[in-house]
Amino acid sequence: MKIRHLLSAAALWFLTLTAQAQPAPAHRTDLGGEFLFTRATLVTYEQGLEALADYLRSYLPLAGASEQYASDAALVLALDPSLGEEAYRLDILPDHIAIEGGAYGGVFNGIQQLFRLLPPEVYARECTLPLRLPTLHIEDAPRFAYRGMMLDVARTWVDAPHVKRYIDLLSYHNINKLHLHLSDDEGWRIEIRSHPELTEIGGFRGGDSPVRPIYGKWDEKYGGYYTQEQMRELIAYAAARNIEIIPEIDLPGHSRNIASVHPEIRCNYRPDTVSTCGYDYRSAWCVAREENYRLLEDILGELCALFPSPYIHIGGDEVDASQWERCPDCRALMERRGITDPHRLEDIFMQRMSDILAAHGKRPALWNEAVKRGGPARTSRVHGWESVRACLDAVDKGYPTVVMPATSFYFDMRQSPHEEGHSWAAVFDARTTYNFDFAREGFNAERMRHVEGLEAAFWSEAYVSHEPEKPDYLDYMTFPRLCALSRLAWSGNEAGWESYYRELVGEHYDRMTAMGIRFRLFPPTVSCRNGELTASTDDGSTLCYLVDSSPEEHSYTGPIATTQPYRYRFFTRRGTGRSPEAADRSFYRTVTPSWKLTSSMPLSERFPASNAEHYRGMSRTCRTCRPKDWLLYTFDMPLRCRELFLQTGYRQLPNAHIVTGYAEVSYDGVRFERAGALDKGCITLRPNRPVRAVRLVATCRGNSTPFVVIQPPVVKPVL
Numbered sequence: 001m002k003i004r005h006l007l008s009a010a011a012l013w014f015l016t017l018t019a020q021a022q023p024a025p026a027h028r029t030d031l032g033g034e035f036l037f038t039r040a041t042l043v044t045y046e047q048g049l050e051a052l053a054d055y056l057r058s059y060l061p062l063a064g065a066s067e068q069y070a071s072d073a074a075l076v077l078a079l080d081p082s083l084g085e086e087a088y089r090l091d092i093l094p095d096h097i098a099i100e101g102g103a104y105g106g107v108f109n110g111i112q113q114l115f116r117l118l119p120p121e122v123y124a125r126e127c128t129l130p131l132r133l134p135t136l137h138i139e140d141a142p143r144f145a146y147r148g149m150m151l152d153v154a155r156t157w158v159d160a161p162h163v164k165r166y167i168d169l170l171s172y173h174n175i176n177k178l179h180l181h182l183s184d185d186e187g188w189r190i191e192i193r194s195h196p197e198l199t200e201i202g203g204f205r206g207g208d209s210p211v212r213p214i215y216g217k218w219d220e221k222y223g224g225y226y227t228q229e230q231m232r233e234l235i236a237y238a239a240a241r242n243i244e245i246i247p248e249i250d251l252p253g254h255s256r257n258i259a260s261v262h263p264e265i266r267c268n269y270r271p272d273t274v275s276t277c278g279y280d281y282r283s284a285w286c287v288a289r290e291e292n293y294r295l296l297e298d299i300l301g302e303l304c305a306l307f308p309s310p311y312i313h314i315g316g317d318e319v320d321a322s323q324w325e326r327c328p329d330c331r332a333l334m335e336r337r338g339i340t341d342p343h344r345l346e347d348i349f350m351q352r353m354s355d356i357l358a359a360h361g362k363r364p365a366l367w368n369e370a371v372k373r374g375g376p377a378r379t380s381r382v383h384g385w386e387s388v389r390a391c392l393d394a395v396d397k398g399y400p401t402v403v404m405p406a407t408s409f410y411f412d413m414r415q416s417p418h419e420e421g422h423s424w425a426a427v428f429d430a431r432t433t434y435n436f437d438f439a440r441e442g443f444n445a446e447r448m449r450h451v452e453g454l455e456a457a458f459w460s461e462a463y464v465s466h467e468p469e470k471p472d473y474l475d476y477m478t479f480p481r482l483c484a485l486s487r488l489a490w491s492g493n494e495a496g497w498e499s500y501y502r503e504l505v506g507e508h509y510d511r512m513t514a515m516g517i518r519f520r521l522f523p524p525t526v527s528c529r530n531g532e533l534t535a536s537t538d539d540g541s542t543l544c545y546l547v548d549s550s551p552e553e554h555s556y557t558g559p560i561a562t563t564q565p566y567r568y569r570f571f572t573r574r575g576t577g578r579s580p581e582a583a584d585r586s587f588y589r590t591v592t593p594s595w596k597l598t599s600s601m602p603l604s605e606r607f608p609a610s611n612a613e614h615y616r617g618m619s620r621t622c623r624t625c626r627p628k629d630w631l632l633y634t635f636d637m638p639l640r641c642r643e644l645f646l647q648t649g650y651r652q653l654p655n656a657h658i659v660t661g662y663a664e665v666s667y668d669g670v671r672f673e674r675a676g677a678l679d680k681g682c683i684t685l686r687p688n689r690p691v692r693a694v695r696l697v698a699t700c701r702g703n704s705t706p707f708v709v710i711q712p713p714v715v716k717p718v719l
């Protein structure tokens with residue numbers, strides 16, 4: 001008995017503590033009492049909320065639920081239409097808990113608030129009762145009606161169970177829109193019953209598919225798709241968690257996939273397939289071909305019937321209009337319409353898409369490029385991704401806009417300079433996402449009227465090459481940046497980063513661990529002074545380190561005395577989180593030797609050899625690679641180094657590289673010896689003698705791209 005009391009007292013103390021570290025909801029009043037939450041606590045619900053009673057009981061070991069709605073029962077779920085749809089009131093009183101929402105979503109949000117008052121184990125469905133909860137009154141409502149996340153399932157296929165898991169994770173963070181990027185050059189992911197070939201063929205690339213292989217999947221047929229049945233289930237699963245799925249079919253560009261399945265939709269000219277080892281590169285729908293609109297009517301018609309979302313995203317980004325310029329039919333259409341700018345053809349195309357959607361009672365959502373000329377109706381929703389300026393432009397034109405500039409919201413961007421991920425928009429972590437400031441970015445009150453909310457995006461070109469640790473990479477890139485996004489979209493960032501960071505560390509790390517998220521921790525601080533290498537963290541994580549290239553992990557217990565600090569790399573772990581590696585500056589130091597590039601492949605004039613040679617960016621060949629093609633790096637002086645990293649293809653992306661091949665090293669400039677196979681177009685050499693030249697030799701027939709990208713060698717000096 002006594003022990004029990006002690007435990008409860010401890011639990012109460014713990015809960016009060018964590019409750020203090022909670023995000024401050026709009027209004028919270030502590031009432032000073034307590035409620036005893038037991039297995040016998042009966043859940044009662046108002047009509048229409050049964051799914052939420054079931055949801056609650058799937059997380060907590062509560063014995064019963066009753067349709068007999070009684071407002072003074074132990075745990076009451078109720079509606080109060082006087083509240084905003086997603087707003088809620090949570091009352092914890094000595095004898096009952098009441099969660100009232102303006103609509104279903106509001107009650108769901110209230111349940112999430114209750115979860116945040118419980119120990120983190122609730123997310124693992126391991127919360128034991130009884131528990132004492134402090135009595136309180138909370139009223140809260142979201143800042144934005146649109147709080148979204150976009151997942152690109154086209155480049156990397158994410159199957160339905162993994163999407164469900166992701167929906168769960170989003171829903172714990174009060175995200176209410178899941179924008180699914182269902183088609184792109186590399187895949188078609190949603191069954192269209194009137195055209196089963198779109199998924200049966202276009203759902204897969206490589207192997208015997210007419211869709212070319214790419215992004216690390218070269219020797220196998222790769223892909224997958226959702227049947228309409230599965231999608232219906234996902235839609236319902238998401239809806240039960242207050243998430244609307246918004247489908248996207250990317251039109252009229254990013255369509256190489258469907259154009260490989262239905263080549264007739266392409267523009268009417270002969271492609272140059274010689275430089276691509278036979279692949280047709282055209283990726284846009286021909287605007288002049290009338291039959292195309294019948295196929296599009298079938299596709300959009302089925303999507304409108306399948307998805308309850310009032311918006312269907314029809315893309316509109318990165319359209320290569322040069323294809324239309326080369327097409328006699330599109331040119332004739334331009335003449336008939338009296339237009340000279342081929343981009344106007346996109347407006348014509350999008351207008352027809354909008355008409356199809358309107359006939360089904362839906363509106364289009366578009367990437368910001370599609371409204372640059374102001375063509376589409378102001379009822380279209382714009383997703384502003386290119387820049388803040390692009391968002392402001394859409395807002396100023398009067399479009400309801402979802403703000404998602406890549407520089408703060410593209411979660412495929414890497415989080416610090418030496419990590420994985422893209423960097424074309426920015427290198428940023430959760431802090432940048434959290435600190436996004438509408439006022440500072442130029443959104444005044446008038447402009448804010450057109451802002452529907454915020455969205456983040458995870459594009460998956462680079463994800464597929466991480467497949468062995470697939471969920472880890474998605475989690476790592478998403479969290480905690482998504483926590484920051486959700487805070488920004490739900491209540492704003494006025495509390496400031498320092499306060500939010502304390503909350504992440506004090507609260508969310510344990511919650512994400514219970515959720516099973518392999519999240520990113522911030523890297524440790526490393527410094528070296530007077531022969532002492534030290535590492536530290538401020539987030540309660542455990543510090544570990546690695547020496548040289550050995551995989552053996554050591555735990556860090558104190559300063560390391562060394563004259564070779566560049567041999568050590570540190571990282572931290574906490575729960576299911578891990579940090580990136582961090583090292584002393586000397587580890588990252590590189591030199592830029594003088595060298596020359598030659599090749600069996602002709603080199604591009606736009607991306608000449610001198611770019612790479614002078615460390616001013618990359619160089620390119622003018623065609624794809626074939627067996628025995630070579631790249632030769634000749635150093636002006638014999639090069640002594642610790643490490644020599646050679647890379648073909650884009651940084652962070654296995655694309656436009658030599659897919660299979662090997663490296664040969666020469667120490668005298670005459671004889672070459674094998675030094676190993678290329679891995680995703682790259683090789684790291686650790687030569688023990690000065691190197692005169694390295695040759696990379698291809699063994700693959702093509703790389704699915706009409707060129708090979710050549711990066712300057714990364715050379716780490718002998719220290």
Ligand code: TNX
Pocket residue numbers: 317318367385410412422459460461
């Ligand atoms: C731009 S964002 C794209 C995507 C890429 C992404 C990579 C947008 C509408 N287009 O096709 O996946 O960059 O970060």
